[in-house]
Amino acid sequence: MTSQSSLATEDTPPGGPENPGGGSGLQAGLKNRHLSMIAIGGVIGAGLFVGSGSGIAAAGPAILISYALVGAMVVLVMRMLGEMAAARPTSGSFSAYADQALGRWAGFSIGWLYWFFWVVVLAVEATAGAKILNGWIPGVPQWGWALIVMIVLTAVNLAAVGSYGEFEFWFAGIKVVAIGAFVIVGLLAVFGVLPGSDNPGNGFGHLTDSGGFFPEGPGAILTGVLMVVFSFMGSEIVTLAAGESEDPQKAVTRATNSVIWRIGIFYLGSIFVVLTLLPWNDASILKDGSYVAALNSIGIPHAGQVMDVIVLTAVLSCLNSGLYTASRMAFSLGQRGDAPKAFAKTTSRGVPRTAILGSVVFGFLAVWFNYQWPDTVFDFLLNSSGAVALFVWLVICFTQLKMRGIILREQPEKLVVKMWLFPYLTWATIAMISFVLVYMLTDDAGREQVLLSLLVAVLVVGVSFVRERVQRVR
Template sequence: MTVSASGRPADAPDRSHVPDGPGHHRPAHPAPAGRALKQRHLTLMALGGAVGTGLFLGCAQTIHSAGPAAVFSYALAGLLVILVMRMLGEMVVTRPMSGSFADYARLALGDWAGFTIGWLYWYAFVAIVAIEAIAGGRIVHDWLPAVPDWAVSVLLLTAMAVVNLASAGSFGSVEFWLAIVKIGAILGFLALGAAYVCGFWPGDGSPHLSHFVDHGGLLPNGPGAALAATVVVIFAFGGTEIVTIAAAESPDPGTAVTRATRQVFWRVLLFFLGSIFLVVAIVPWDTLVGPESPYAVAMTRMGIPFAGTVMTAVILAALLSVLNSTLYASSRMLTTLCRHGEAPRSLAHTNRRGTPTRAILLGTVMGYASIGAQVLQPDRTFGFLLDSTGAVLIFLYITIAVSQLRLRARAERTEPHRLTFRMWGYPYLTWLTIAALLAILLSMALLPGTRPQLLMSLISLGTVLTAYAARRCARHLRTPHPRQPSR
């Protein structure tokens, strides 16, 4: 299939302007971009994209609060992510667009939705760039106490900025190898952990599955704790959607997204559920109270030497992967906003390789500023970055689901032949997903630990909506209006 620069078949009409959609949409003309990302890049990105510090470190809090039922918390959150990715896959295959979910929100709900979700996503991912750089500095500082953590943070961010500035191909290659490290670590843990739990490990120390019934049983803190843990767990899957942005820079975006959405199921099943199941089987849930990775604790219990050092290296690789991919995704989202005139068009400037250099540099500078703020205000900056973006992922998923509802209905009326990749159980599963995501927001409001994240994220949302309203008002005032004839 021949694909044009906009990511759609060359013989297909331009669907970026939909006359029956809400609002008045300008045709989206993507900036020239190469096709530097190969299928192998996208395959590894789809498999390892969301495997990061949220899994390797964040699961400790989930397991400690929910007990063995943390496996069900990950299963429920993973199911929601699978459904959301299926919806996104349907929209991408039906209408391939380089702006991904921001453009679909624009088509389905109007310019305000594209503006809002685009800027929220950009802000959230620029914040994550800073968060990961700061966290990386702390990890290396623990290894090398003589080296200031801020200097390491700057070095890591600069390295990933150079990778992204080189070309999309260099981003894809680095992400490919970092994903191999993460996937290799998880697969190795699955193999060794399964051998240990099944009794094939040297010695007599295997607990088999006794930890699921001992120490208070499967639900030691009740079913409510398992449901509450889902609120925290779903954020560990953040970044899954990046592959749909990257697919626009591949030779066949539709095929790439179709494969990626299908691979999400196996990633959730093996990497998340499989590894969490083994962690709970190997380590008593109520002993995971320290800052150490549960995976390192499990490997130490199995008698594997240098387990802590090995897992720290894997966590650093995962952190670099997140830093690399979020810097990439934020720059592409900013160029999408530029194309619609919702950000300074100068930021969409690309070099001869199609790389949006200014958008990447802006994200990098914002990261430097956050690192500097962390040095000056170490007790406030990191928490502010986490809280102000805490619920943005849920806002994004709800927007994707609502967009799929409207665009699917529109496609069934006007172009049913394009629906070659469909969301399951439409519209019932889509509505059920929306209800579950709204329930997560409600839970965030009720739980003291997540309430600040919801409130700060709502402030971020309100700020973006206010900016959109001010922009519309300013444009209205600048637009000349014909004078009414005097009587």
């Protein structure tokens, strides 16, 4: 059953529909440079800087294959999402497309699950940023820094969509420049041509000199996949933001076409540099973090402090985008009647104020849970949202299988981005994601995430079916 309200919003031009609740709808406040940097920086999360050391310790140099496999999966998912978003840009993105292609229950369920994922991320990133800031200025307690960070970024998002875009432009720009510089400087050191480097410059020797390329066995590649898959979440943000841009179709097309080199340089390139600068089992990789250890091996002064600044930037970027993403999904759900109507109201500047405040309130609550009950309530929130990223990607795949026919039937001229080898690669991607979910059940930490995320998903789907039945009775 296709929602009439969803169809009414799909072809709305940037500038927004008239809202029955007030305001003039979302507005085209994002410039092309904003969208370009959101697309580039959206794939670089704090998890790349903080979590890569654990992946290297678990799989050795073979972690490169893990990153390549997950990267390929993300490229394919983004291609599918790009196909739909270029044809029908909307702030609801894959949730709105699932609503049309699979039914109201699918749009409702994946929309709320995605919103839940990002408001939990708000708490995680606010706490991570607070730890760094507390280390610099211990006079302000950690909870105080978390509060300050959340308030500042809430104010940024409430001001105007252009404010979000401008902040994200600079946050993402710092991440991009930092990783680009790291890759260039690191490669020069690897080949022994960096003046003043303390690294012996062994070329590619470290990829095989400590137990070979597969020191923990080929099976460790799959363990690595589980450890790195969630650091890729965020690639799809650009398709939500496109609805508030000057030229949505062009922005989505450009972002979709560039995802391969973005993943290649920022993920594979930077991890490759770490693995060629140091043996994979060097104790400093886990102790100091992979990037700090690599910079220390070159002799870069104050490497730890430099990386703290970059990680803080990544954290603030993730917080900024997380609040934006959660609020726009809540706005879209409100427009389609799947959330309180107040969420669909916008200010005269096109800002969905209620959707932003509703998202940030849950984010504040989650931060409080993190300080009050970190090992019980917050641990449950964390694990029950852990596999949502994979659920979202699965829904995108199944949605694209049906949306291709809908677009060809209704607006064939808008099919400017096409999924490669359709439908074979779509089904192959579904198989890959399903395999990862099943394999997670064999891992202790992964099993809890899948089962708890599945429990929450079943509850949300159940609520959607009950709502539909109640509405039919009325």
